[in-house]
Amino acid sequence: MKEINPIEIKDNFIKLISSDWMLIAAGDETKYNMMTASWGGIGELWGKHVATAYVRPERYTDQFIAATHRFTLSFFTSDMKKMLGVMGKESGRNFDKMKFEGLTAKTLPTGQVTFEEARLVLDCKVLYVDELQADKFLDEESLAKWYNDEPGGSLHNIYIAEIVGAWINE
Ligand SMILES: Cc1cc2nc3c(=O)[nH]c(=O)nc-3n(C[C@H](O)[C@H](O)[C@H](O)COP(=O)(O)O)c2cc1C
Secondary structure: OEEEOHHHOOOOHHHHHHHHOEEEEEEEOOEEEEEEEOOEEEEEEOOEEEEEEEEOOOOHHHHHHHHHOEEEEEEOOHHHHHHHHHHOOOOOOOOOHHHOOOOOEEEOOOOOEEEOOOOEEEEEEEEEEEEOOHHHOOOHHHHHHHHOOOOOOOOOEEEEEEEEEEEEOO
16 A cells, blocks of 8 residues: 555545445454444544544444544445445444455554555544534434434444545555
8 A cells, every 4th residue: 555645635535435435444453343434524624634434332333433532444446335335234243343354454554454455545543522412403304314213322423533644555
């Protein structure tokens, strides 16, 4: 993998995140977990390049992010979409995602884990964390639509993170 300046990334992140999906991975090479995400954003805040991720507290991955305040976002070519489907359905609480065939862990110089198969990776350090709150929704429709599906489920944690490194696989 080759390190690049995030400003040089030519991809359309709206498409990448919402329709191609990404893996959020957290932990180190001895113990990590990852999950599929299609919500998030890339931009700028406080003079830094940032990534925002929305992770429900009941996700196993959330425990790793909360403990380390670090995560990576990994993007793949379309042939890996089936894998993203599995990682978005199954929880690492029920099977060891580190042993998933077809994903090879790669440790970045910061110690964070991504995957050899990824074509683009953002290494992220959390700057700010908060929880979405039901009484702050101006859009009742979204609250009803997205938070009635998992009874007992919580609203998402919001992680605003600095992009401390960007890597591409050529
Ligand atoms: C396409 C897709 C997108 C998803 N996006 C998110 C997301 O942005 N945030 C979230 O908390 N869960 C999201 N999920 C659900 C998690 O990926 C799923 O609950 C996963 O099994 C959690 O794994 P874990 O318990 O090992 O962390 C998504 C699932 C799919 C299939």
